[in-house]
Amino acid sequence: MSVEIAEDRMAELTGDPDSGQLLEISMGPHHPSTHGVFRMNVTLEGERVVRLKPVFGYLHRNHEKIAENASYLAAIPYTDRLDYLCSMTNNWGYALAVEKLVGIAVPERAEYIRVIVAELTRLQNHASLIGFLLQDMGASGTPLMYAFREREKILDLFESLTGSRMMCNYMRFGGVRVDTTPEWLEEVQALVSRFPQFLDEFEKLLTENEILMSRTQGVGILPRELAINAGVTGPMLRASGVNYDIRKVDGYGIYDRFTFRVPLGEHGDVYDRYMMRALEMHESLKILEQALREITAGPVIDPKTRLRGLRPKAGEAYGRIESPKGELGFYLISNGTTEPYRYRVRPPSLINLTVLEDMCLGRSVADIVVILGSIDIVLGEVDR
Amino acid sequence: MLGKGILKGLVETARNFFGSYAEKERLTTVQFPEERLVQPEAARVFPFLLYDTDDAEKGLRCVACKICEVECPPKCITIEKSTEKKPDYAGNYAGKPQFYPAKFSIDVSVCMSCQICVEVCPFDAIKMDTAFELSTDDRFGGLLWEKDRLTKSNEYYHLIHPTEAAEVDAQLAGKKAKAEAKPAAAAATTGAAAAR
Numbered sequence: 001m002s003v004e005i006a007e008d009r010m011a012e013l014t015g016d017p018d019s020g021q022l023l024e025i026s027m028g029p030h031h032p033s034t035h036g037v038f039r040m041n042v043t044l045e046g047e048r049v050v051r052l053k054p055v056f057g058y059l060h061r062n063h064e065k066i067a068e069n070a071s072y073l074a075a076i077p078y079t080d081r082l083d084y085l086c087s088m089t090n091n092w093g094y095a096l097a098v099e100k101l102v103g104i105a106v107p108e109r110a111e112y113i114r115v116i117v118a119e120l121t122r123l124q125n126h127a128s129l130i131g132f133l134l135q136d137m138g139a140s141g142t143p144l145m146y147a148f149r150e151r152e153k154i155l156d157l158f159e160s161l162t163g164s165r166m167m168c169n170y171m172r173f174g175g176v177r178v179d180t181t182p183e184w185l186e187e188v189q190a191l192v193s194r195f196p197q198f199l200d201e202f203e204k205l206l207t208e209n210e211i212l213m214s215r216t217q218g219v220g221i222l223p224r225e226l227a228i229n230a231g232v233t234g235p236m237l238r239a240s241g242v243n244y245d246i247r248k249v250d251g252y253g254i255y256d257r258f259t260f261r262v263p264l265g266e267h268g269d270v271y272d273r274y275m276m277r278a279l280e281m282h283e284s285l286k287i288l289e290q291a292l293r294e295i296t297a298g299p300v301i302d303p304k305t306r307l308r309g310l311r312p313k314a315g316e317a318y319g320r321i322e323s324p325k326g327e328l329g330f331y332l333i334s335n336g337t338t339e340p341y342r343y344r345v346r347p348p349s350l351i352n353l354t355v356l357e358d359m360c361l362g363r364s365v366a367d368i369v370v371i372l373g374s375i376d377i378v379l380g381e382v383d384r
Numbered sequence: 385m386l387g388k389g390i391l392k393g394l395v396e397t398a399r400n401f402f403g404s405y406a407e408k409e410r411l412t413t414v415q416f417p418e419e420r421l422v423q424p425e426a427a428r429v430f431p432f433l434l435y436d437t438d439d440a441e442k443g444l445r446c447v448a449c450k451i452c453e454v455e456c457p458p459k460c461i462t463i464e465k466s467t468e469k470k471p472d473y474a475g476n477y478a479g480k481p482q483f484y485p486a487k488f489s490i491d492v493s494v495c496m497s498c499q500i501c502v503e504v505c506p507f508d509a510i511k512m513d514t515a516f517e518l519s520t521d522d523r524f525g526g527l528l529w530e531k532d533r534l535t536k537s538n539e540y541y542h543l544i545h546p547t548e549a550a551e552v553d554a555q556l557a558g559k560k561a562k563a564e565a566k567p568a569a570a571a572a573t574t575g576a577a578a579a580r
Contacts, residue, residue, distance in 0.1 A: 074457035077498030142397055149412050160424035163512065169498045177503070178426075194409075205396045208389030308455060308504050 022050065027368070029058050034372065035132065036379035040356075047364045052357040056350070059383040067343040072098055072173070072310045075343065079330075080167040082345065083381040085128065088121040088158070089323040091171035096252060097319030097330035098173035102312045104305060110175035111254045112295040116188060117158070117170065118321075119284040119291070123195065124151040125324035126235075126277040126284075127202075129376045133274060134206065136373035137215050143206060150198050153191055160184060173310070175301025185292060192288045199281055207278070216271035220359040220371035223268060230355045234326025234348050235276040236375060239265035246322035253321075257294070258287045270374040277376075311338050325349055325376050345384055349377040425545055428499050428512035430492050430529075432536045440535040442470065445509035448485040452501035452510060460494035461501065463487065490534060492518070493527040508552050514544045 023044045028034035037058035043051035063082065067075040079094045080087035092114055099106065106114075131147030155165040161184055162168040162177070170177055206212055222232070227240040237244055245262045247255040263279035265272030312334040320329035326348025333342040352375050360368050404411040414421055437443035448465040469481035501510050513536070520526035542549040 070457055071455065073500065073504075074455060077457050077496055077500065080498075081496075146400070149410075152412060156424075160426055163424075163426040163428035163499065164497065167497065169500075201396055201400075205393040209393050210386060210389050213389070308451075 021045075025365075035377055038377070038379055038382070040368065040372075042360075042365065042368065044365065049360045049363055049365070049368060052360045052368070054353060054356055056353075057383055059379045061384065063384040064343050064345060068340055071308070071338050072312075072340065073307050075340075076172070077167065077169045080169055081380055082347065082384060083323065083325065083328075083349065083378045084166055085125050085378055086121045086324050087166055087168045088117045088170060089321060089328065091168065092118055092253075093319055093321045093323065093328045094330045095171045095173045095319075096321060097317050097332050098310075098312070100319050101315060101317035101332050101334055102173065102310065104174040105302075106175055106253075107299050107302065108254075108296050109179075109298040110300040112291050113176050113180055113300060114171065114253055115255070115258075115291045116288060116295075117161075117168075119288045120154050120157065120188070120191075122284045122324045123281055124154040125376075126281050127151055127198075129324075130202070130206070130274060130277055133270075133370070133373040134212070136369045137212070139212075143202070146198070146202065146205070150195070157184070157187060157191065160187075172301060172305070172307055174305035174307075175299070177301070179300045185295070188288070189292050192285055192292065195285055196282075199278070199285075203278060207275070212274075213271065215370060216269065216274060216374075218267070218269050219363065219367050220270045220374060221268050222355060222359055226355060226358060227268065230358075231351050232326070232355060234322070234324070234352065234376075235280060236273060236326065236352050238262065239272040239276045240268035241265055246320060246327055250320065252319075255287075258290045260286050270370055273374040309338055311336065316342075320346070323348060325378070325381070326352055345381075347381040347384060349375075349379075349381040353377055353382060423514050425547060427514045428497055429516045430495055430497060430513050430518070431490060431499070431501055431510050431534075432513045433488060433531070433534045434509055434511055434538055434541055435535050436538050438537075440532075440537075444484055444535060445507050446485050446488065447482045447507060447509070448488075449506070451504050451506070455500055455504045457498060457500060458494050458496055460491040462489045462491075485531065488531045488534060490529050491527060492529055493523065508556060511541055511545070 025042050025044065026039060027042055028039040029037035031039075034040070039055040039058070041051075041053040041055060042049055061081075063078055067078060070078075076091060076094060079090040082090050098104070127147040128144075128151050131144035134143035135141075158168055158170075159165045161180060162170040222236065222240050224240045224242060227237050228242060232240075233244070233246075241264055243262055243264055246252065247260075248262060260283040263276055263283065265276055314334055314336045316331070316333040318329055318331045320327055322328075327346065328348055329346035331342070331344040331346065332340050335341040356372065356375065359371050363371070400410055434445050435443040436445065448463055450463050450465070453459075453461045453463045463485050464487035466484045466486040470484050471481055497512070499512050502512055538549070538553075541552075
């Protein structure tokens with residue numbers, strides 16, 4: 001591998017592998033590999049990374065303070081803009097926190113619709129993540145375009161349901177905003193039955209590809225203990241072999257009614273993280289099929305639910321969901337007024353990003369790009 | 385065999401490439417300005433104000449209650465209430481005169497198209513438009529839309545959101561019938577009391 005070669009040459013030139021000159025480079029913001037305005041201060045010895053310092057905050061929009069100065073309803077469209085690839089799951093996390101705070105029950109049909117849109121979100125997030133990861137490896141175009149072709153179909157469904165492709169603003173505490181039409185559910189069914197074909201295509205294209213394997217296997221290993229200690233969640237944690245999925249652990253919503261597997265990785269390297277996403281898409285499809293089969297008729301929101309001028313009793317609540325990127329939590333403290341006293345988001349992207357340095361040490365610059373791509377970050381959520 | 389995975393992948397790309405000539409599903413590109421996708425009915429871009437009848441001033445449904453101004457998350461709506469009242473056209477209040485917005489402006493450079501104004505409006509006076517090609521070179525005045533640009537007729541609403549508009553019309557008709565029945569009933573009871 002490149003690391004050994006660099007060390008050998010260093011030893012050849014200086015007689016001491018540790019005496020090489022260090023080079024500090026600043027990757028980003030707006031570096032083609034950094035998925036948005038994210039900066040890494042990388043210290044290199046030859047090509048080997050000896051230190052990596054992530055720099056956040058270029059996309060800080062004061063989300064938490066804005067929500068503390070807005071009504072409970074007005075915070076929902078802002079949550080769309082956290083992780084702008086998965087607005088539906090962000091809505092759900094926030095709605096869940098408010099429901100816990102106030103104690104609102106959600107009608108059964110709304111729960112099913114929530115599961116359907118959340119799993120569709122997971123599908124499109126994972127598909128585009130794989131596309132981006134391959135893009136970072138230099139497979140410019142093809143896998144990303146295939147992923148976006150499928151993502152577009154899901155976004156079209158979101159648009160016809162909610163009116164917007166990405167900023168859905170769909171869920172409300174106590175249910176969802178509008179009911180689905182039977183035609184919409186049929187379209188979802190058609191998409192679900194066609195999707196495995198795309199997954200097969202994707203896997204034929206990528207999974208056995210020798211270049212992909214040599215770039216990802218054994219790269220960016222995240223040990224199990226470190227993953228747990230650092231609070232890493234989501235597919236990244238499961239790639240390290242920890243069986244922890246909030247859909248199973250909490251069973252929030254109605255997830256305890258569905259049978260699905262939680263795929264687990266063995267090595268915790270980039271390839272495992274790629275496989276986690278591919279396998280989770282299969283499981284999402286299973287959940288979708290069950291939800292579409294079992295969905296019941298009924299109201300999607302209690303008309304008496306107070307959306308405007310909601311005034312929860314003083315107290316606090318933490319709502320958390322398994323977003324496609326990991327544990328997305330919203331922590332709310334109410335002091336009895338129409339605005340939350342404290343509003344805190346636990347963003348999975350930010351916390352998963354904290355182990356970046358540990359995964360990159362000793363690797364080459366080209367590997368940093370791949371490792372960063374496998375974490376699946378969205379800067380809207382990292383910086384808030 | 386080394387290279388087998390790559391060959392498999394190449395077969396897949398070839399199938400997509402040639403398949404795009406045969407299958408509609410594989411060819412998804414739309415040549416935008418010439419070809420256009422049909423917008424779904426639920427599409428939303430920026431809000432507009434609804435008026436009934438032909439007169440945008442007299443028929444304006446908005447009664448300047450300022451609920452949307454308060455609830456708007458990015459606070460992009462500014463309303464100035466009128467000093468005098470005008471006759472009510474929508475018939476929500478059985479012809480009682482209502483206030484109207486002397487000034488109603490939306491800063492669309494701030495608006496985030498969340499449609500919370502539409503949800504909270506009790507008078508069905510504000511709805512979401514679907515027009516999206518709105519770029520302008522005037523970034524101050526051109527993006528601060530005043531009442532004259534915001535008002536659209538009910539016919540236009542029926543054109544862009546037919547199902548939703550029909551539902552709203554039915555609801556309004558129901559409300560109007562109720563409001564008209566009330567004073568009639570009240571008049572009947574008072575008449576009966578007087579007779580007694």
